[in-house]
Structures are given as C-alpha cells and as structure tokens.
Amino acid sequence: MPDEIDRILIVALMEDSRLSLKALAGLSGLSSPSVAERLRRLEERGILTGYTVNVDPKAFGYMLQAIVRVRPLPGQMRAIERHIQSIPEFTECDKVTGEDCFVARLSVRSMEQLDAILDKLSDRAETNTSIVKASPVKRRLPPLSIVRS
C-alpha cells in the first residue's frame, strides 16, 4: 500500500510529470536518491503505470470526438473487440455490463470519417453514437487518501 509520501509524489507528478527529483524531494521532505527509489518501487509495484502528456487532438485535425456504445451481434463479441482495438481512431474502449458490451471513444477528423468507421462495424454490431459537445470534467484522479487496513 502506498503511504503518505508516495501519495504526495503521485499527486505532484499527476500535475507535472516532468518535475525533477530535486523538486519532488523538496515537496516530500526526502533526499532525491530516496525519491528516485520510491518512484522505482511505485513503478515496479504497478502503481505508477506510465508518464505521459495531454495533447489537444484538434491541433492534429481531429475536430470531432464521439462516444459510441457497441452491441455486437451474437457470436461477434471477440471479433468486434479486436476490430475496435485495430482502429487507431478509437482512443479508449471499455467492456461493460448491461445491454451494450462496449463503450468506446472515437477521435475523427470529420463526419465523413466517423460515418466510414461506424459503417465498418455495422455488419457485426449495433451502435449508438453520441457526439461530444463539451467536456465539463477533464480526466482527473479520484481523491487519493490513504486507506488504513
């Protein structure tokens, strides 16, 4: 279980993953070699799973985002799953309970491209598509309080 210092490091990195070890040391009250060791262990334990950047998709011409619920026809579930994985415009996909099997997010350059991608699914699944108009909550972490067990 991560402790309070781990939590401080993770919250700080969530806001700026390029912070130097020295800066993280200052925030946490440790020395920088200790911070390096903490991060190594958090990665090893699978708690910190990656360091990444947020990019504005519009800068690369992706003017539309859509959320697509996908309900594969009988026997098509695995095929649909692989199909979605193979189309890079699907930027996120979850397998869920309920009538829909998958909820996926799609970034496309145009309505025409959206239509083309959904068309290819139509043989093997029913889809229900919603265009994203705004994103009132951008991706964030839930409260990372330490759980005592």
Add this chain to the structure above:
Amino acid sequence: MPDEIDRILIVALMEDSRLSLKALAGLSGLSSPSVAERLRRLEERGILTGYTVNVDPKAFGYMLQAIVRVRPLPGQMRAIERHIQSIPEFTECDKVTGEDCFVARLSVRSMEQLDAILDKLSDRAETNTSIVKASPVKRRLPPLSIVRS
C-alpha cells in the same frame, strides 16, 4: 500547425514524458536547447496541455469503475453539470448529443459508494449505469500524421 519534428517530440513524450531534453534531441535530430524551445512553444500554443502520470486506481482502493449516462430532468442540466464536477469520484464527464446529456466515468471503492453517489443524482436526473469489466483499449492518441493545408 505542428510540423514533423513536433510530432516526433509529442509521440515520444506520449510514451514517456520524463524523457530528457537530450534524449528528445537525439530522437528529433535537434540540439537540446532547440527541443526545450519547441516544447515551450507547443505549450504556449495549447497543443501540449499537460505532463502527467497514469496511476492504478486500485492501489488506492478504487476497486470499481462505472460509466454513467445521465439525463437531467427539465431545467436541471446546469445543476447536474455542477454537481458532477463537484464530486471528485467522477473522473471524466462529457456533454453529448442524443437522449443522454452527459456520459461520465466514476471511480469508487465499493458498490455501496457507487449507490450513494448515484442516489444523490436521482432527484434531478435519470441515470443508466454500466460497470466496467475490462478496458480493451487504454487511453491512447489517434494517428498524429501531419495534415497539409
């Protein structure tokens, strides 16, 4: 518009945002001061919008993820939007076209917590909740080819 070198830098940072300027210089064929200046400008232009980490929510006791479609009752849309924003367990929320007004992602520690959070919405909205069983596509970027205009 970002050029080919910007694209190389962004794709590299997407995979590892802690790469040193020197490493980025090697990948892009520039010197490290030039890379630093490029990144500064990409941030300034709103193309690179943040450096962050991926964290396993389970490490902090968030054992369940759900996707909730929310359909506010008449006149309740703004109130619901603010309500969702104010609950930190909602880790993502999009405003979409179609019957549902919002599609939100929720990280919770237990079924009881999920129920409690959804209960608070029930006065002012209809909700439709799906539990996430797996995530066949983890958050990724669409293809970042350069668009010629």
Add this chain to the structure above:
DNA sequence: CTTGAAAAAGGAAGTTC
C-alpha cells in the same frame, strides 16, 4: 538552430539508523 561554458540535476557507492 547551434555551440560551449556555467549551473543544476541525476546516479552510484558506501554509511547510518
């Protein structure tokens, strides 16, 4: 955008608690 020097940060080793 590059080079080159000064300043800062990172990494390895050995020590202490």
Add this chain to the structure above:
DNA sequence: GAACTTCCTTTTTCAAG
C-alpha cells in the same frame, strides 16, 4: 529495509553567434 551524504557524471540553462 529505507534513507542520507558524498562524489562524480550527465543534463539543463543561458549567452553569444
């Protein structure tokens, strides 16, 4: 086992071209 200090190497930053 975890963290600290020291010393040395690498990286970043800044000035100048």
